[in-house]
Amino acid sequence: MAANLSGLVKKLQDIMRNDPGINGDAQRIEQIIWALFLKVYDAKEDDWEMEEDDYRSILPEQYRWRSWAHDDGKGTALTGTELLDFVNELFAALSTLPITPDMPRRKRIVRTMFEETNQYMKDGVLLRQVINVIDDINLESYENMHALGDIYETILKELQSAGRAGEFYTPRAVTDFMAKRIEPHLGEKMADFACGTGGFLVSWLRELRKQVSTPDDIALWNASIYGIEKKQFPYMLAITNLLLHDIDNPNIDHGNSLLHDVLDYTEKDQFDKILMNPPYGGSEKKDVMRHFPDDLRDSETADLFMSVILYRLKAGGRAAVVLPDGFLFGTDNTKVNIKKKLLAECDLHTIIRLPGSVFAPYTPITTNLLFFDRTHPTERTWIYRLDMPEGYKHFSKTKPMRLEHFAPVDAWWDDRREIIEDGFPKAKCYTAEEIAAGGYNLDLCGFPHEEEEILEPMELIQKYQEQRKALNDDIDKILARITAKLEENA
Structure with missing residues (x-):
């Protein structure tokens, strides 16, 4: 089949x-x-x-x-x-x-x-x-439906080169690793507030399925997820994705998570686990920002979603979130306030720095995985730099990141220790006091400067095409933010 x-x-x-x-x-x-x-x-x-x-x-x-x-x-x-x-x-x-x-x-x-x-x-x-x-x-047959569910991945991967649709696909290696590390349990409810094509929902279901053995377990498994997606195209993809993965009542809403006053959320609006890759680089208008407290109000989409996560994570809950470098090193008031809130209300125990080009060809922006629990204030944060696997210069559509590339993180995760390579920290623990003293700059254990690689002509052309597309997208986003500011002041 x-x-x-x-x-x-x-x-x-x-x-x-x-x-x-x-x-x-x-x-x-x-x-x-x-x-x-x-x-x-x-x-x-x-x-x-x-x-x-x-x-x-x-x-x-x-x-x-x-x-x-x-x-x-x-x-x-x-x-x-x-x-x-x-x-x-x-x-x-x-x-x-x-x-x-x-x-x-x-x-x-x-x-x-x-x-x-x-x-x-x-x-x-x-x-x-x-x-x-x-x-x-x-x-x-079930086997045929399951096979089509796997083949559906090829459709979603096509989105990486489909222009406007590329933002909706997070590589399966990333979603599977995060779902495993957030440790699903039957009876829990997981949410993704910008679920795109449903990648995190499916990875959660795949990981949780290992615990299913009775009809009651199947009911709990089927009811364990919630997603919401703003755009129609990825919403369609997500609904079909879940039907193909045995979810008869796909609990996905078509709407915008940012159009709700975060202060109005109560315990019934909260979730045990949150898995997300919030849209980043986008610019939100004033009617969206007014749903957030003054100290957390910003036009940057990823910042607003981080606030939503903090308000919708249950006490004792756990979250795993993909965020760009800009969130780590950002020192503007809003980003600092969000990071202060994060460290004060949650235990930000782990940050995984991902190698560049994980999201190629859609964007060259370097990203990070933040793992935190709503249990107690952060006392210390481990930061681990995941280097490019041996034999790889960069990831691409034909050579994407695979789950086995996370093997070094898996080996380190349960037996954490400081690692120094060539004078640079690859893994290190920082106290909350050290982070605060550094102005809440989490841009730590970064990648050493690499020598420029020499590529074959066709690879070089592809690389420059990807960079040009990413640069054009960044320029469009910056222009949109400028336009939004002008409209606010008009």
């Missing part, structure tokens, strides 16, 4: 490259996702109908995948202009399905999936070919 699916994305993209209505990988992937969602949802409905005598689909019968998508080869399947007209009608119907608050989430997600989704294709014959490829996927 996996072998047959491995070429699925390429086959579909090759078909859609001939369609005049589609421009770029991001639109091609969005096209794949809405059709794949309907195919997977139809397979799930087969299961639900077998399990529940009174199950009724939220989909009108004519819009269920089984009713219109299959091509029996007898010339009766919709195609051409007729298919395009029907799909446009389907989109209009599904985006306005009647829903109620007490309706099961597995039904409500159909409407939210289609409310802001686009159908770009203009060639109905090519659309029929796309539908046929997806309809041929056999999802009748």
Whole structure:
């Protein structure tokens, strides 16, 4: 099954490259996702109908995948202009399905999936070919569904080179390592307040699944996650991702975590565990910043999400968060206030400095993993620098970071000791007093200066293309922040 699916994305993209209505990988992937969602949802409905005598689909019968998508080869399947007209009608119907608050989430997600989704294709014959490829996927067994869940990773990895979509994908090696180190337990609730394509949710579920042995355990496992995602495209990806990983009621909201007064959160809004890679480099407007206390108010997206995490982590809870270098060394008032709050209310016990290019080709920004528990104020913080693995000059789309690259951290984690290499600290413990005396600058155990590497011509071209894209993205973000400031003062 996996072998047959491995070429699925390429086959579909090759078909859609001939369609005049589609421009770029991001639109091609969005096209794949809405059709794949309907195919997977139809397979799930087969299961639900077998399990529940009174199950009724939220989909009108004519819009269920089984009713219109299959091509029996007898010339009766919709195609051409007729298919395009029907799909446009389907989109209009599904985006306005009647829903109620007490309706099961597995039904409500159909409407939210289609409310802001686009159908770009203009060639109905090519659309029929796309539908046929997806309809041929056999999802009748658990093994096949599981295999497609793994192949789905290839779709998400494509996002790294899909322009606007790259920000939604965190490498699986990073999400798996963080999920393991946060130590999931059955009965706990985990949240990701900017869940993107659902990578952290899936890594948590994969790690927690090892503890499942009874039907009651399965119910706890299924109800253990919560996500919220602001943008429609990654929201679609996350919902489909969870359906493929056996979550029948994907508990993901389509919304913005920053549009809620953090002071209004109560214990019922808090979670046992939080796993996140907050969007960073973004600029938020005044109507977003007003939801935060004056001393924590900033236009930097990552800073605001850190505040949300601090208000929504339960007493005794644990968090693991990806943050850029700018948070570590930032000395502006807001960043310092957030770090003071973090150290005063939580035990920031570990920071892992990641090597550069982990998120290539989307961004060259160097990132860090912060692990903290809401148990007691920080007394000391261990900082560990994870160097580039032997034989690697940099990570790339074809040579991404893998879970085994975290082996040095795993070996060090439970038997912590100071490590000095070539006169530079690679691992060191700092007291809270030392951190405060340094102005809350956490930019410690950094990477020594490296000599410039000499690359092959094609590698050099790719590197410069990646750097140019990242620089353009940074310039766009800076311009957006300047514009936001001007609008505030207007």
